[in-house]
Amino acid sequence: MQVKDVFVSAPGKAILHGEHAVVHGKVALAVSLNLRTYLWLKGTTTGNVCINLPNIDTFLCWDLSELKPLIPYSCGKREEVKRLDADLVRRLHEFLGVTNGNLDTCNMATIAFLYIYLSVFGSGELPSLTLTVWSELPTGAGLGSSAAYSVCLSAALLCASGTIPAPLKEWDHTARWCQEDLERINSWAFQGEMIIHGNPSGVDNAVGTWGGMLRFLAGKIIPLSRVPLLRILLTNTKVPRSTKVLVARVKDKINKFPSIMNPVLDSVDAISCNCERVLSEMTCEPITGEHYNILEELIDMNQHHLNVMGVGHPSLDTLCRVTLTKGLHSKLTGAGGGGCGITLLRPETDSSVVQTTMQDLKDCGFDCWETSIGTPGVQQHSALSVKEEVLEILNRY
Amino acid sequence: MQVKDVFVSAPGKAILHGEHAVVHGKVALAVSLNLRTYLWLKGTTTGNVCINLPNIDTFLCWDLSELKPLIPYSCGKREEVKRLDADLVRRLHEFLGVTNGNLDTCNMATIAFLYIYLSVFGSGELPSLTLTVWSELPTGAGLGSSAAYSVCLSAALLCASGTIPAPLKEWDHTARWCQEDLERINSWAFQGEMIIHGNPSGVDNAVGTWGGMLRFLAGKIIPLSRVPLLRILLTNTKVPRSTKVLVARVKDKINKFPSIMNPVLDSVDAISCNCERVLSEMTCEPITGEHYNILEELIDMNQHHLNVMGVGHPSLDTLCRVTLTKGLHSKLTGAGGGGCGITLLRPETDSSVVQTTMQDLKDCGFDCWETSIGTPGVQQHSALSVKEEVLEILNRY
Numbered sequence: 048m049q050v051k052d053v054f055v056s057a058p059g060k061a062i063l064h065g066e067h068a069v070v071h072g073k074v075a076l077a078v079s080l081n082l083r084t085y086l087w088l089k090g091t092t093t094g095n096v097c098i099n100l101p102n103i104d105t106f107l108c109w110d111l112s113e114l115k116p117l118i119p120y121s122c123g124k125r126e127e128v129k130r131l132d133a134d135l136v137r138r139l140h141e142f143l144g145v146t147n148g149n150l151d152t153c154n155m156a157t158i159a160f161l162y163i164y165l166s167v168f169g170s171g172e173l174p175s176l177t178l179t180v181w182s183e184l185p186t187g188a189g190l191g192s193s194a195a196y197s198v199c200l201s202a203a204l205l206c207a208s209g210t211i212p213a214p215l216k217e218w219d220h221t222a223r224w225c226q227e228d229l230e231r232i233n234s235w236a237f238q239g240e241m242i243i244h245g246n247p248s249g250v251d252n253a254v255g256t257w258g259g260m261l262r263f264l265a266g267k268i269i270p271l272s273r274v275p276l277l278r279i280l281l282t283n284t285k286v287p288r289s290t291k292v293l294v295a296r297v298k299d300k301i302n303k304f305p306s307i308m309n310p311v312l313d314s315v316d317a318i319s320c321n322c323e324r325v326l327s328e329m330t331c332e333p334i335t336g337e338h339y340n341i342l343e344e345l346i347d348m349n350q351h352h353l354n355v356m357g358v359g360h361p362s363l364d365t366l367c368r369v370t371l372t373k374g375l376h377s378k379l380t381g382a383g384g385g386g387c388g389i390t391l392l393r394p395e396t397d398s399s400v401v402q403t404t405m406q407d408l409k410d411c412g413f414d415c416w417e418t419s420i421g422t423p424g425v426q427q428h429s430a431l432s433v434k435e436e437v438l439e440i441l442n443r444y
Numbered sequence: 445m446q447v448k449d450v451f452v453s454a455p456g457k458a459i460l461h462g463e464h465a466v467v468h469g470k471v472a473l474a475v476s477l478n479l480r481t482y483l484w485l486k487g488t489t490t491g492n493v494c495i496n497l498p499n500i501d502t503f504l505c506w507d508l509s510e511l512k513p514l515i516p517y518s519c520g521k522r523e524e525v526k527r528l529d530a531d532l533v534r535r536l537h538e539f540l541g542v543t544n545g546n547l548d549t550c551n552m553a554t555i556a557f558l559y560i561y562l563s564v565f566g567s568g569e570l571p572s573l574t575l576t577v578w579s580e581l582p583t584g585a586g587l588g589s590s591a592a593y594s595v596c597l598s599a600a601l602l603c604a605s606g607t608i609p610a611p612l613k614e615w616d617h618t619a620r621w622c623q624e625d626l627e628r629i630n631s632w633a634f635q636g637e638m639i640i641h642g643n644p645s646g647v648d649n650a651v652g653t654w655g656g657m658l659r660f661l662a663g664k665i666i667p668l669s670r671v672p673l674l675r676i677l678l679t680n681t682k683v684p685r686s687t688k689v690l691v692a693r694v695k696d697k698i699n700k701f702p703s704i705m706n707p708v709l710d711s712v713d714a715i716s717c718n719c720e721r722v723l724s725e726m727t728c729e730p731i732t733g734e735h736y737n738i739l740e741e742l743i744d745m746n747q748h749h750l751n752v753m754g755v756g757h758p759s760l761d762t763l764c765r766v767t768l769t770k771g772l773h774s775k776l777t778g779a780g781g782g783g784c785g786i787t788l789l790r791p792e793t794d795s796s797v798v799q800t801t802m803q804d805l806k807d808c809g810f811d812c813w814e815t816s817i818g819t820p821g822v823q824q825h826s827a828l829s830v831k832e833e834v835l836e837i838l839n840r841y
Contacts, residue, residue, distance in 0.1 A: 306714035307745060310707035314752075317703035348704060351748040355711075361765075368761065 050090035050174045050207040054433065056083040057198035057425040059184040060191030060254040061281070061380045061389055064319040064349050065263070067297045067356055072265055073316040076323060077250045078274070079258040080281065081422035084182035084195035085433065087441045088203040091175045098160055099179040099444035102186065105153045106444070111173050117142060117161070118169040131241050135162060152186060155193075159239040160200055167204045167235070176207065179444045181437055185414065188283050189290070189381030194251030197239025202232045202425045213427060220432035223423060229256050232425060258424030262323065271323070273330040274421045277342075278392035280370070280405065282377070283414040284362035286385025293382045297356045311355050318349050326421075339393045343376040346391060350378035358383030365411055366390070373404045389420070447487035447571045447604040451830065453480040454595035454822040456581040457588030457651040458678070458777045458786055461716040461746050462660070464694045464753055469662055470713040473720060474647045475671070476655040477587060477678065478819035481579035482830065483596035484838045485604055488572045495557055496576040496841035499583065502550045503841070508570050514539060514558070515566040528638050532559060549583060552590075556636040557597055564601045564632070573604070576841045578834055582811065585680050586687070586778030591648030594636030599629045599822045610824060617829035620820060626653050629822060655821030659720065668720070670727040671818045674739075675789035677767070677802065679774070680811040681759035683782025690779045694753045708752050715746050723818075736790045740773040743788060747775035755780030762808055763787070770801045786817070 058079040065075030091097075097108040119135045139158045140146075160178070168174060180199060184192040202224070205211045211231055214222035224232065236252040253261055253268045260274040301308040322345050329338050350367060353359055363379045366388045370377045377390040392401060401417055408415040430438060455476040462472030488494075494505040516532045536555045537543075557575070565571060577596060581589040599621070602608045608628055611619035621629065633649040650658055650665045657671040698705040719742050726735050747764060750756055760776045763785045767774045774787040789798060798814055805812040827835060 304714070304718065304741075304745075307711050307718065307742075310711040310714070314704050314707040314711070317701070317707070321701065321704060344701075345704075348701075348752045351752045355745045355748045361768075364761075364765065368758075371758075 053088045053203045054428045055202045056085045057195040057255040068315040074319040075263045077261045078420040081419045082183040086199035097177040155243045159242045191251035193243045194255045197236040198255035201235035215427040275329045276421045280390040288384035290382040346376045450485045450600045451825045453482045454592040454652040465712040471716040472660045474658045475817040478816045479580040481592035485600040494574040552640045556639045588648035590640045591652045594633040595652035598632035612824040672726045673818045677787040685781035687779040743773045757782045
C-alpha cells in the first residue's frame with residue numbers, strides 16, 4: 048500500500064495574558080503564533096519508515112518488519128481515547144533502548160511519531176513512508192513547538208490513513224478540516240503531548256489545532272470564535288529558565304504576601320477579560336488607534352504585574368526598554384524569568400521601525416522574528432503555497 | 445526687647461509607601477528624611493527684621509516701623525486656630541507688592557515668615573532679629589522642604605516669643621519639645637504651609653514636627669510610636685513633573701480600567717500595612733536579614749504598582765536598574781513621573797558599595813544623598829551640635 052503525500056502545518060502558541068495567574072484559577076488567553084511547524088509526509092515503496100527532523104538533527108529509518116511486532120493489541124478500538132496506551136509506550140521505550148534517564152527531545156519526538164503511526168495504521172497494513180518536519184519555532188522556549196509537531200503528526204497520519212479526509216481541493220493553496228476532524232486531530236495530538244510532556248494542559252495542542260485565540264480557565268479550554276490577526280515581534284532572550292521553579296516562586300510569594308498578591312491575580316484576570324473584550328470589538332467594529340492604545344496599556348500593566356510576581360528578568364526589562372524607545376510595548380510570554388517576549392506592532396508601524404527594532408534586539412543577543420498572532424490552526428497545504436525556504440529544506444530529505 | 449538666639453532644625457519628608465493610593469482612600473506611610481532645614485534666629489538691637497534664605501537667594505530687611513502697621517487686629521486671641529487670617533495674608537501681599545500671578549518661592553517664604561512673626565509677636569513689642577535658614581533639601585522635589593521651613597519658623601518664633609519654652613539645657617546638644625508644644629509648633633507650621641501650598645494635607649508639617657513615621661489615611665494623620673532608623677540613598681532624577689497632572693493621570697486610569705486598577709490600589713494598601721508591621725517588629729525584636737528582605741520585596745512590588753498606575757518614568761527605571769546591579773532596591777517617592785526615588789541600604793551595605801552606587805547615579809545626571817529615614821522631628825540645637833558646613837553657611841549672614 049502506498050499512501051498519498053500530505054503536506055500540513057501547525058502554528059506555535061503564545062500566552063497573550065494570564066500566564067502564572069492561570070495556575071491560581073484565573074483566565075489565560077492563549078493565541079496561535081504564526082511561526083509554524085511544517086510536515087511533509089511522502090508515501091514510498093521502499094518498505095521503510097523514515098523520519099527526518101533536521102531541527103534536532105534526528106534522521107531515523109526502520110524496516111517495516113522491525114515495526115510490525117510493535118503494533119498495539121488494542122489498535123483500532125481506541126481512536127478517540129484520552130488515555131495513553133502505557134503498554135505501547137513502554138514497548139517503544141524498549142525498542143529505542145530508552146531508559147528513563149534518557150528522554151531527550153530526539154527520543155520523545157521519535158516515540159510520539161511511532162506511537163501515533165502504529166496506532167493509526169496498526170489495524171491495517173503498515174505503509175512505508177518518509178516524514179520530514181521543519182519548524183520555524185525555537186524548541187524548549189515555551190512556544191508550543193512540541194504541540195505543533197504533535198498536531199502535524201496527527202493531522203498528516205490521520206489523513207494518510209484515510210481516518211480523516213484530505214480537505215485540500217486541486218485548486219486550493221491551503222485548506223482546513225471540519226470541526227469533527229479537528230477534534231480528532233487534537234485528540235491524537237494530545238496523546239503526542241502526553242508522551243513528550245507527561246502532564247500537558249492541552250492548551251498548546253488546542254491552539255495548534257484551532258489557531259486564533261483560546262480562553263483557558265480552571266482546566267477548561269474555550270476556543271474564541273473570531274479574533275483579529277495582530278502583527279507582533281517575538282523575541283527569545285535565550286535566557287534559560289525552569290517553568291517549574293518559576294511557578295513555585297509565584298506560589299511562595301502568594302503564600303508569603305496573600306493580601307498583596309491576591310489582588311494582583313485579580314487584576315491580571317481583569318486584564319485578560321478586558322483584552323478579550325477589545326479583541327472581540329475589533330472583529331465587529333472598525334479598528335481604531337484607541338483599540339491598539341488599550342492593547343498596549345494592557346500589555347504594559349500585565350508586564351508590571353508579572354514583575355510583582357517575581358517572574359521578570361533583566362533581559363525582559365531590556366526588551367521592554369528597547370522596544371519602548373521605538374514606541375512599542377512588550378511583555379514576557381509564558382513562564383518568564385527570561386524566555387520569550389512579545390511586542391505588539393500597530394498596523395501603521397513602519398517596516399523601517401520594525402527592522403531597526405529587530406536589529407537593536409539582535410544586538411542585545413536576542414533572537415527576534417516578525418510574525419503574527421491569531422493565525423489559523425493546522426492546515427493542509429499545496430506545495431505551491433509554502434514559502435520557498437521551507438520547501439527547500441523539506442525537499443533536501 | 446532683645447530676644448534670645450534660637451537654633452532649630454526640622455527634617456524633610458519622604459513617602460515610603462502609598463503615594464497616589466492615598467488619594468483613593470488607601471493608607472500612606474510618610475517618613476521623616478534626615479536631610480534637614482536649619483534655622484538660626486539671632487536677637488539683635490538694630491531695629492531691623494532681616495531674613496536670609498541663601499538657598500533661594502532671598503535676603504530681605506525691614507525697619508520695625510514698617511512692620512508695625514501690619515500687626516493683625518485679632519492677634520493674641522488666635523494662637524491655635526486652624527484657619528488663616530485672610531486679612532493679614534491680603535495685607536502682606538500688598539506690603540510686598542505681590543499680585544496673584546507673582547507667588548514665587550521667595551514671596552511665599554517671605555509671607556509665611558512675616559505672617560507667623562507678626563502673629564506670634566503682635567500682641568507685644570515687635571523684636572528686632574535676624575533669621576537665617578539653610579536647607580539640605582532640594583526645593584520643589586516633593587520632599588517637604590516648605591514644611592521643614594514652616595516648622596523651623598514656627599518653633600523658633602514661638603520659642604523666641606516665650607510662647608513655648610526652649611527645651612535645650614546647657615549641657616544638651618539637641619533637645620525636643622513636649623507633646624503639647626509640638627502640637628503648637630505643628631499648628632503654626634500648618635498655617636505656613638497653607639500660605640505656601642494653598643491646600644496642604646498636613647502630612648509634611650506633621651512629619652517635620654514629629655519625625656519618625658506617620659500613617660496617613662482618609663485625611664487622618666497618626667504618628668507611629670516607634671520606628672527603626674533606616675539608611676537610604678535619596679536620589680533626585682531632576683526630571684520635572686506636575687503632581688496635579690500625575691494625580692489626574694492615575695484617576696483617569698482608574699476610571700478607564702476599574703476592574704484592573706482597584707485591585708492594584710488594594711495591593712498597595714496591603715504593602716503599606718505589611719511594611720508598617722515589619723517596621724514595628726524591627727523595634728521590638730532583634731533585626732534580621734529577613735526583615736530587610738521583606739522591606740526590599742515591598743519596595744520592588746510597590747514600584748511595579750506605581751508603574752501600573754502610569755507614574756513611572758524612564759529615569760526611575762534607570763535608578764532601579766543601576767541600584768539593583770549593586771543588590772539595592774529602589775522605588776519612586778512622592779508623585780513620580782521623574783522626581784525623587786529612595787534606595788534602601790542594609791546595615792551591612794559596605795560604604796564602598798554606597799559610594800560607587802552614588803557615583804553611578806550621579807553619572808546618570810542625578811543628585812544623590814546618603815541619608816536616613818525615621819529620624820527625629822523638629823529639635824533645638826546647641827551650635828556645637830550642628831555640622832560644621834551648615835554652621836559655616838549660617839554664620840555668613
